[in-house]
Amino acid sequence: MCSARTSMLIVCLPCQPIILVLLDITPMLPVLDGVVMELQDCALPLLREVIPTDKVEVGFKDLDAAILVGSMPRKEGMERKDLLNANVAIFKTQGEALEKYAKKTVKVLVVGNPANTNCLIASKSAPSIPKENFSCLTRLDHNRARSQVAMRVGVPSDSVKNVIIWGNHSSTQYPDVHHAIVNHHGKEMSGFDAVNDESWLKGDFITTVQQRGAAVIKARKLSSAMSAAKAICDHMRDIWFGTPDGEWVSMGVYSTGNSYGVPNDLMYSFPVMIKNKTWKVVDGLSINDFSRGKMDATAAELVDERDTALTFLGA
Template sequence: MTATAPIRVAVTGAAGQIGYATLFRLASGEIFGAHRPVILHLIEVPPVMAALDGIQMELDDCAFPTLAGVKKFDSDHLEDAFRDVNFVILVGSVPRKQGMERADLIRINGPIFTSTGKAIQAAAAKDVRIVVVGNPCNTNCLIAMSHAPDVPRDRWFAMTRLDQNRAVAQLAQKSGRPTASISNVAIWGNHSATQYPDFVNAKIDGKPATSVITDHAWLKGDFITTVQQRGAAVIKARGASSAASAANAALDTVKSVIRPTAAGDCFSAAVWSDGNHYGIEAGLVTGFPLTSDGTNWRVAPGFQVDDFSKSQIDKTIAELKQERDTVRDLLP
C-alpha cells in the first residue's frame, strides 16, 4: 500500500454507542494521518441497519477531507463487509444483562466470533489487524483468531487499553500530577474484575510510582479494586456502560500499534501468548506490556514481577484458562 492509498477500516456494532463514538475520529484523519484517506465499512445486525443511513448522513455533513467512502453491511454478509479491509474493530457483541453469568455471556458470544473469524480469514487484506472490543474481549479474540488460522497471531489485539487509561487516571489523581506524567502502566491478564493494573513498574515523572505515592496500602488495595470495578461504577452512575471512554481506548490501541512507543513507556493490549514471556502459558489471549516500533510490536522486556504481582497475575490467568475451557468446543 502506498502512503496515499485509502485504508479500509471495518467497525462492527457501528450504530451502537461505542461504534458511533469511534467513526468520526477514524474519518477525521486523527488516527491514520491527515494525508491518509479512509474508507469506512460499517457493519450492523439487520434490525438496526436503517440507523447506519443516518450515521452516513452525519459523516457526509462533517465533510472530512480524509473520508474517502462509507460502505454499509449487515452482519449476515460478513465476507462482503470484511473484503480488503486493513483494520477491523470488533465492537459488536451481546452485552451482559442483569442476572447473566460471565460463562453464559461467553457461550452466547462465541458463535458470533466464530463466524467473524472465518469471514476475516476469507476476505480481509493480507495486512489486516484486528482489535476486539466486544466483551468478554480476550476470549472472543481467542475464538475469532482460532477460526482465522492464516491471519498471523500477532495481528490480533483484545482491548485492555481502557483499563490502562483508568489506571493512569487514578495514579495521576492520587499523586496530584497530570496524566502526561504517568508512564509504563501495564495491565496483565483479562479485561475483567480479575485484571492486574501494575503499579510496581509504573512511573510518575520518570520515577517509580511507589516512591512518589508512599501510600502502598492504597496501591495494593483501592487502586487495584477501583480500576477493576470502574466499569460497574460507570454503569451505576451513568445508567449505561462506558461508551466514549471505551471508544477512545479502542482508538488509542490502534494508534499505539501503528506509532512508535516512547522510550521508557509501554502500552497495554491483550495478545496471543506464545509461552515465552513472564511465565504465562501459551494459548491464551492475555494482557501484557507492549512496545511498538510503528510496524511491529513486542512484549516489553524487563518488567519486575514481584511476589505480590505474581499472585495477582496468577489469579487473572486462572480465569482466562477457565474461560478458554468454557469455549473449548468452539476452538478448532
C-alpha cells in the first residue's frame, strides 16, 4: 500500500508538494528502503519527505490521499471465489485502517485487482468516509483506448478526447468511442469518423484494450508498471485539480443506480467530470443497443463479484 499525505500548502496551486508515506509488510522494509533511495535520487522538486513504515497507524494517519496497490494476485489453479476471499480480508483491513486513522476527507484510489470490488469492500469497511471519496483505477484502460485510437488515426494521443471505459477493470470492460472527439490535423471529428473502420472499433479495438494487461504480462513476464504508475498520477492529478472544461475521464466510482441503468451499490467505471475534488457522472449520453449490451454484461459481472465478496465480508 502506498499513501500520500499532502503538505498543508495551498492545493489550488498547479504544483502540489507532497509527503509520501510508504506502507509495506515487515519483511519488505529493506526493499522499501531501496525505493526511498531511488525517490531521493530523482531529486523531485515537489517531494518534501518520504516515510517508509510497516506500522498501519503510521501509514494511514491523517492521510489526504491513499493509493491502495497491494492485493492478492490470482495464482494458477486458484478459483475466482478464492481470489475474492483473500482480497476481501486485505481490503476490509485497509478500510478499517482508513476509518480509524485517516482524515474523513481522504481520497482513496484502489489499484489492486479485482479493483472495483476491492474498492467496494474498502468503502464498506470505512462507513464514516463518504462513498464518493472512493474510486478505482480505470484510467489505465482509458489511456490505452486513447492510444489505440491515436495510433490508428495517426495523431498524438492528446488529440483524442472523451473515450469512455464502462464497468469493470477486467476483460468485460467496455471501451467506448461513440462520444470520443479526435483532432485530426486541426479538424475536430467524431471517433468513428476519424477511424473510419466500424468493424475495427467494434472488434479488435475493444479486445485489444480489454486484454492489454495480459498482453503486457506475456511480453515482459511482469504486469504493467510504468503505464500503471502514469495512470495513477493522471487519476490523482484530476481529482486534485479537476478536468478541463468539456472533457471527461474514466473512473470506477460508486453507483447509486441513477445513471445509465447501472445497478446500485457497485463500483462501476463511468465517464466523469471533476471540479473542486468532486466527481460527477456525465449523464445524458446516448447509448445504442451495441453499447447497452456491453455495459450490461460488465455490470452483471460486477454484481456477481460483489455478491460473492459480501458473503466473505459477512454482510
